Amino acid sequence: MVKYDENSITILEGLEAVRKRPGMYIGSTDKRGLHHLVWEIIDNSVDEIINGFGNKIQVRINKDGSITIADNGRGVPTGMHKSGKSTPEVIYTILHAGGKFETAGYKVSGGLHGVGASVVNALSDWMEVTILRDGKIHQIKFKEGGKVDSPLKEIGNTNRTGTIVTFMPNKEIFKNLSFSYTTICERMQESAFLLKELTCEIEDMNDNKKCVYHYDNGLISFVEYINEDKTPLHKVISIEGTKNDIEVDVAMQYTDSYNENIISFVNNVKTSDGGSHEVGFKTAITKAFNEYARNNNLIKNKETNFEGSDAREGLTAVINLKIPERLLQFEGQTKGKLGTPEAKPAVEGVVYEALKYYLEENREVSVSILEKMIKSKTAREAARKAREEARNGKSKKNEARNIIGKLTPPQGRNPKINELFIVEGNSAGGTAKNARDRKFQAILPLRGKIINTLKATDSDIFKNEEINTMINCIGAGYGDSFDVKDINYDKVIIMTDADDDGAHIQCLLLTFFYKYMRPLIEEGHLYIAMPPLYKIDYGKTHEYCWTNEELKEITDKKTNYKLQRYKGLGEMNPGPLWETTMDPERRNLIRVNIEDSLLASKRVNVLMGDVVEPRKEWINENVEFSLEDDFAINLK
Numbered sequence: 001m002v003k004y005d006e007n008s009i010t011i012l013e014g015l016e017a018v019r020k021r022p023g024m025y026i027g028s029t030d031k032r033g034l035h036h037l038v039w040e041i042i043d044n045s046v047d048e049i050i051n052g053f054g055n056k057i058q059v060r061i062n063k064d065g066s067i068t069i070a071d072n073g074r075g076v077p078t079g080m081h082k083s084g085k086s087t088p089e090v091i092y093t094i095l096h097a098g099g100k101f102e103t104a105g106y107k108v109s110g111g112l113h114g115v116g117a118s119v120v121n122a123l124s125d126w127m128e129v130t131i132l133r134d135g136k137i138h139q140i141k142f143k144e145g146g147k148v149d150s151p152l153k154e155i156g157n158t159n160r161t162g163t164i165v166t167f168m169p170n171k172e173i174f175k176n177l178s179f180s181y182t183t184i185c186e187r188m189q190e191s192a193f194l195l196k197e198l199t200c201e202i203e204d205m206n207d208n209k210k211c212v213y214h215y216d217n218g219l220i221s222f223v224e225y226i227n228e229d230k231t232p233l234h235k236v237i238s239i240e241g242t243k244n245d246i247e248v249d250v251a252m253q254y255t256d257s258y259n260e261n262i263i264s265f266v267n268n269v270k271t272s273d274g275g276s277h278e279v280g281f282k283t284a285i286t287k288a289f290n291e292y293a294r295n296n297n298l299i300k301n302k303e304t305n306f307e308g309s310d311a312r313e314g315l316t317a318v319i320n321l322k323i324p325e326r327l328l329q330f331e332g333q334t335k336g337k338l339g340t341p342e343a344k345p346a347v348e349g350v351v352y353e354a355l356k357y358y359l360e361e362n363r364e365v366s367v368s369i370l371e372k373m374i375k376s377k378t379a380r381e382a383a384r385k386a387r388e389e390a391r392n393g394k395s396k397k398n399e400a401r402n403i404i405g406k407l408t409p410p411q412g413r414n415p416k417i418n419e420l421f422i423v424e425g426n427s428a429g430g431t432a433k434n435a436r437d438r439k440f441q442a443i444l445p446l447r448g449k450i451i452n453t454l455k456a457t458d459s460d461i462f463k464n465e466e467i468n469t470m471i472n473c474i475g476a477g478y479g480d481s482f483d484v485k486d487i488n489y490d491k492v493i494i495m496t497d498a499d500d501d502g503a504h505i506q507c508l509l510l511t512f513f514y515k516y517m518r519p520l521i522e523e524g525h526l527y528i529a530m531p532p533l534y535k536i537d538y539g540k541t542h543e544y545c546w547t548n549e550e551l552k553e554i555t556d557k558k559t560n561y562k563l564q565r566y567k568g569l570g571e572m573n574p575g576p577l578w579e580t581t582m583d584p585e586r587r588n589l590i591r592v593n594i595e596d597s598l599l600a601s602k603r604v605n606v607l608m609g610d611v612v613e614p615r616k617e618w619i620n621e622n623v624e625f626s627l628e629d630d631f632a633i634n635l636k
């Protein structure tokens with residue numbers, strides 16, 4: 001254990017730089033950046049618990065817009081730093097201050113995190129740190145981005161230890177100042193899954209919400225949670241082992257779904273872009289299942305092996321590695337990919353040995369998993385054959401027939417400008433056709449219900465007419481062969497009624513795009529249109545409303561008006577539809593933005609259930625409003 005003390009802190013830079021270029025330190029100043037501040041403070045508390053001190057973190061969203069993060073660790077040291085300032089003042093005002101940047105100890109901070117609590121202070125109106133340590137309570141207060149408002153002083157006695165930080169984010173820097181209870185809960189829940197001993201409490205004082213997370217079974221519970229709405233084929237398999245100083249901890253479970261969901265962490269930091277440990281894991285399971293299948297004659301001599309994708313269909317796995325700092329290597333711009341070469345053989349060795357043993361010991365489970373893999377292999381081979389036939393021209397005519405009569409194409413042929421509106425139902429499609437600017441807007445009405453691509457097999461999905469039509473219209477392929485460079489439209493816009501059915505269709509479409517055309521989302525080409533709910537007519541003029549609050553605000557002020565409620569797009573006339581929803585100069589589009597594949601797939605599951613509320617919440621939380629005025633300017 002490394003001994004941290006007052007002197008292990010060096011002074012590097014001032015806070016001014018942070019305020020000038022917040023993006024450099026926290027990525028952005030939108031909702032994501034705002035939450036980055038919270039992760040920064042929480043990570044410090046988590047670090048303390050990883051190091052073996054304390055077992056509880058509490059987060060409270062306060063009524064005044066500030067947020068409090070408390071832990072029961074040792075408490076920040078309260079002595080004097082060699083600079084003549086108190087240690088807390090140094091930690092919370094000097095950039096890059098903090099033991100973890102300069103010790104050769106075990107603890108690491110991967111990814112973007114760990115830039116320090118001082119960054120949070122720099123970007124806050126005020127911050128207050130209360131420390132419980134050595135029988136005393138100390139407090140220090142800062143204002144205006146890190147100026148000392150009240151220096152460290154003793155304010156009472158206590159028999160507990162810990163650190164309590166409250167901060168108010170700067171109103172000028174952050175566009176959106178409201179902390180998301182859901183986002184914070186999800187993050188804290190993840191920490192609780194990874195650290196068995198940790199208990200997390202989150203409380204929102206604005207609407208009296210509170211939740212507590214604690215999981216004695218750690219990763220096993222994590223996998224059970226991800227698979228909560230699916231049908232598992234067996235109990236979660238738990239694998240633990242150490243090889244070459246790398247601790248490997250894995251939990252895995254197959255379900256009857258077709259999705260693969262592998263999530264990995266290194267020293268409790270998520271490796272969103274995978275890396276050598278994931279490669280090792282995949283190699284190990286493919287090898288173990290192929291060997292078992294061969295030895296038990298489930299794959300015959302002449303037949304080919306399972307491919308990796310067969311071995312992963314329907315698999316949910318969480319991998320957590322503890323790697324000593326001297327072996328750590330991260331790659332990629334966001335440092336989300338593990339580079340450490342030693343991690344591959346370590347994970348591969350541990351997982352292969354354990355899985356081989358497990359399969360021998362649990363024959364019934366092995367057979368049910370292998371039956372599924374055989375189906376996947378057969379379907380994969382059939383799909384390949386069908387694709388080859390299609391490529392040989394056999395289905396070209398069908399494709400053309402598929403589109404003709406459904407799509408109303410634009411006159412112009414510029415894929416950098418053209419827009420595709422995917423519209424719910426024929427009647428809405430007719431209105432949209434009349435409302436559009438035919439130069440660059442295309443209309444594709446969807447007739448049938450969209451298939452749930454999370455539950456259906458690949459072959460069912462590609463038999464589905466609506467899906468085929470969309471793939472053909474967009475024109476850039478799908479799945480691994482999807483190439484965003486080939487898209488026929490700069491914007492693919494989902495336009496549905498503003499009701500629950502519409503929300504459901506949106507979610508089914510989002511699921512499809514998420515699964516088969518993810519780059520379309522990643523590169524910002526997928527949008528949701530926002531038709532209004534009401535029209536208010538004053539005789540000579542009129543106005544539209546998108547929410548009930550807006551409506552109330554207007555109707556509270558006016559007296560003489562006629563109110564029309566739009567039950568669906570089909571009820572709107574082309575004029576109003578153009579003005580409110582399709583005209584680039586006036587419309588509001590939501591750009592679809594899926595940040596996190598675990599949450600997305602988890603949520604897509606929630607969305608696909610029969611519950612409507614979580615669906616709406618998901619849309620509210622995940623789609624970011626962006627007025628795209630740049631486009632309007634380009635057109636004129």
Ligand code: 0RA
Binds near residue numbers: 076
């Ligand atoms: C430096 C040294 C020591 C603890 C901490 C920092 C510490 C920081 C934070 C931030 C949030 N919670 C925290 N808990 C602890 C340990 C000094 C010692 O007792 O040896």
